[in-house]
Amino acid sequence: MYTQALDSPAESAGTSDEPERLERFQARIDRDEKIEPKDWMPEAYRQALIRQIAQHAHSEIVGMLPEGNWITRAPSLRRKAVLIAKVQDEGGHGMYLYSAAETLGVSRGQLIAQLLAGRAKYSSIFNYPTLSWADIGAIGWLVDGAAIMNQIPLCRCSYGPYARAMVRICKEESFHQRQGFEIMLTLARGSDAQRAMAQDALRRWWWPSLMMFGPSDAHSVHTAQSMRWKIKRFSNDELRQRFIDVTVPQAEFLGLSVPDPALHWDEATRHYQPGPIDWSELQTVLKGEGPCNHERLEARRAAHEAGRWVREAAAAYAQKHRGLEHGADAS
Amino acid sequence: MSATADDLTAQAGPQERFEYVLRLADTSLIAGQRLAALLGHAPALEEDLALGNIALDLIGQARLLLALAGRIEARGRDEDALAFLRDAQEFRNVSLVEQPNGDFAQTIVRQCLLDAWQLEMYESLAGSRDLQLADIAQKAVKECRYHWRFSAGWLVRLGDGTDESRARVRSALDTLWRFTDELLTPDVLDARMAVCGIGPAPVLIRERWQTRVRATLAEGGLEWPRHQHYRWHGKRGEHTEHLGHLLAEMQALPRAYPGVTW
Numbered sequence: 001m002y003t004q005a006l007d008s009p010a011e012s013a014g015t016s017d018e019p020e021r022l023e024r025f026q027a028r029i030d031r032d033e034k035i036e037p038k039d040w041m042p043e044a045y046r047q048a049l050i051r052q053i054a055q056h057a058h059s060e061i062v063g064m065l066p067e068g069n070w071i072t073r074a075p076s077l078r079r080k081a082v083l084i085a086k087v088q089d090e091g092g093h094g095m096y097l098y099s100a101a102e103t104l105g106v107s108r109g110q111l112i113a114q115l116l117a118g119r120a121k122y123s124s125i126f127n128y129p130t131l132s133w134a135d136i137g138a139i140g141w142l143v144d145g146a147a148i149m150n151q152i153p154l155c156r157c158s159y160g161p162y163a164r165a166m167v168r169i170c171k172e173e174s175f176h177q178r179q180g181f182e183i184m185l186t187l188a189r190g191s192d193a194q195r196a197m198a199q200d201a202l203r204r205w206w207w208p209s210l211m212m213f214g215p216s217d218a219h220s221v222h223t224a225q226s227m228r229w230k231i232k233r234f235s236n237d238e239l240r241q242r243f244i245d246v247t248v249p250q251a252e253f254l255g256l257s258v259p260d261p262a263l264h265w266d267e268a269t270r271h272y273q274p275g276p277i278d279w280s281e282l283q284t285v286l287k288g289e290g291p292c293n294h295e296r297l298e299a300r301r302a303a304h305e306a307g308r309w310v311r312e313a314a315a316a317y318a319q320k321h322r323g324l325e326h327g328a329d330a331s
Numbered sequence: 332m333s334a335t336a337d338d339l340t341a342q343a344g345p346q347e348r349f350e351y352v353l354r355l356a357d358t359s360l361i362a363g364q365r366l367a368a369l370l371g372h373a374p375a376l377e378e379d380l381a382l383g384n385i386a387l388d389l390i391g392q393a394r395l396l397l398a399l400a401g402r403i404e405a406r407g408r409d410e411d412a413l414a415f416l417r418d419a420q421e422f423r424n425v426s427l428v429e430q431p432n433g434d435f436a437q438t439i440v441r442q443c444l445l446d447a448w449q450l451e452m453y454e455s456l457a458g459s460r461d462l463q464l465a466d467i468a469q470k471a472v473k474e475c476r477y478h479w480r481f482s483a484g485w486l487v488r489l490g491d492g493t494d495e496s497r498a499r500v501r502s503a504l505d506t507l508w509r510f511t512d513e514l515l516t517p518d519v520l521d522a523r524m525a526v527c528g529i530g531p532a533p534v535l536i537r538e539r540w541q542t543r544v545r546a547t548l549a550e551g552g553l554e555w556p557r558h559q560h561y562r563w564h565g566k567r568g569e570h571t572e573h574l575g576h577l578l579a580e581m582q583a584l585p586r587a588y589p590g591v592t593w
Binding site: 061068074075076085091092094095098191193306307309316317 | 368377584
């Protein structure tokens with residue numbers, strides 16, 4: 001799962017850092033060396049990474065909710081087991097990513113506090129509801145498909161701990177994408193009601209999936225610095241186009257129609273050309289006014305509050321039996 | 332002349348074996364269904380992952396056992412037909428596992444009481460004369476060891492944590508203790524299976540369960556709860572009100588769209 005706010009503001013890159021150090025740093029990046037936690041790095045690089053990794057981690061954690069919504073109603077035991085494993089993987093991704101962020105000097109507790117206070121971003125896609133079983137297929141196929149497009153290049157990100165976390169995450173995401181497509185295929189080849197369910201899911205998830213890649217390059221002012229630092233390797237529009245080119249033939253294979261009357265194959269560019277994206281919708285969701293922003297944050301807050309006494313108990317126990325037991329962080 | 336192992340297995344009729352396997356299968360299924368609902372809502376990320384793991388193991392056990400039950404019954408019902416197309420009174424899980432998740436103390440107490448039982452059951456069933464059941468038990472027992480380590484660890488931590496955690500865990504024990512007699516009190520079928528060499532001797536399970544749970548309660552500074560008479564017989568289909576709601580949710584799709592593939 002991924003967040004579209006890839007182009008985290010890099011602020012004024014390294015105003016307080018000496019030019020020679022910055023040059024040496026940039027030279028290491030240009031040689032494709034990995035930057036490791038104990039290496040010197042410009043403060044703006046550190047902050048840009050913290051913001052991006054935290055948004056990614058939060059997206060994994062919040063992303064557990066829309067899919068978790070169908071675990072108790074999965075229509076077969078095999079589907080139930082696969083969905084539990086998938087949602088659990090997302091929790092695991094959140095954990096590696098929070099750990100990667102911790103190497104940059106910020107704790108998981110601090111990052112979670114920011115999320116719960118509504119000060120941190122996560123992917124807009126998780127603010128949409130899962131209304132039918134087909135949505136579980138559509139999320140795997142489209143949302144995880146889009147995530148993979150975004151994340152494969154991150155395996156070569158200049159920051160070592162993030163790049164290494166992404167290698168493992170990408171392997172699991174590709175399994176998620178396949179299981180999503182397989183759900184869609186089963187529905188598309190099933191009864192009329194199942195096909196209608198699949199079509200409706202594609203209708204609702206198509207545009208939000210395209211918006212996952214973030215604003216168009218024309219409106220994305222931070223891409224250049226992130227590219228120079230090799231935090232980001234392709235622009236939002238390049239990745240979005242790649243996703244469309246891969247996904248449209250898959251929809252045709254499923255016999256489902258993409259909800260974009262203007263979509264067509266452009267022989268000149270050898271790409272599918274989509275109709276205009278309604279960016280005002282993305283802005284609305286990012287502002288916190290999407291269909292489920294309120295529910296998602298409330299669910300995270302409720303779990304955190306309900307778990308407070310448990311974390312306190314674990315900490316108290318660990319305190320009493322110091323050195324004998326592992327305790328949880330009571331943050 | 333003494334009967335051989337095969338003769339003994341053969342003495343247990345398919346209907347009895349079906350019922351017995353269903354008890355194990357449904358207990359895992361309903362426990363897994365309950366835990367899975369917590370994924371994404373646990374007190375910490377580590378607990379989300381652990382509860383998800385346990386739920387996954389339990390659903391996995393249920394699938395193997397339901398498939399075995401379907402083969403024994405030989406009426407063409409597969410794991411999904413048995414899970415999704417039976418009504419509450421046809422379910423054979425112990426009543427403990429259908430109790431709501433409640434707070435984390437209630438979830439942990441329910442799981443701990445179950446884990447101690449499943450661990451002893453599968454340890455014994457691993458040597459069952461029903462070789463298919465023994466195979467499943469050999470896999471399940473490894474999982475149950477981990478489940479027990481997790482839930483017993485938390486029971487101790489909550490018992491010996493803060494005043495609040497101790498009060499909550501005591502309250503959960505008081506709420507759920509009345510369902511433990513069903514785990515430990517054999518009925519005719521449990522006794523029959525033991526005689527046939529398929530199931531363990533119930534007295535053995537009771538003793539080992541009590542030893543295990545007593546030691547863990549003591550480690551957490553918790554008293555053995557007072558005995559409460561039990562009224563629920565989930566093993567023969569007499570359930571609490573909770574199971575109907577759980578099944579209404581779990582079975583919604585296969586019931587609404589019969590005969591399709593998912």
